[in-house]
Amino acid sequence: MVKISELRTREVINVLDGKKLGCIIDIDLDIEKGRVTAIVLPGPSRWLGFFSRRENVVVPWEKISKIGRDVILVELGDHLLS
Template sequence: MECRGWELREKEVIDLSDGSRIGYVGDLMVDLEAGRVTALVVPGRLRLFGLLGREPDRVFPWQAVRRVGADAVLVEGDGLPRLWE
């Protein structure tokens, strides 16, 4: 199966450990020298409809990705909070 980077943005991220819906892929981190994806970034959820900002983004290293399907990306692990803006 082939998938382009922009097509990943349409896919929902699901945690394999408990089946919870984490969100949608918002960004990719790419190692330009090696030419490969290193992580998926899922934007944090809005707090009180966005009035209180949003939770930190979650970063899933590519090693945590178990499957990329037609509609979803299955990941294992909690995802690291994104510590930069």
């Protein structure tokens, strides 16, 4: 069993390109079915990111490969990161 507070401290890494995506900032829940449907990560910073809004990256639960002790491995193609 893993607590949400513990998941938020783990770095999320895309196994397709090895990039660090950051830590979980939110979780999507299906209240009726009682399950997690996705994790939410901060979007990539943009040039002059101070002035622009950053879009979050939603990672569907099915794209999570492994939840380890220190990291969470996901498989995200470029279309999910843009």
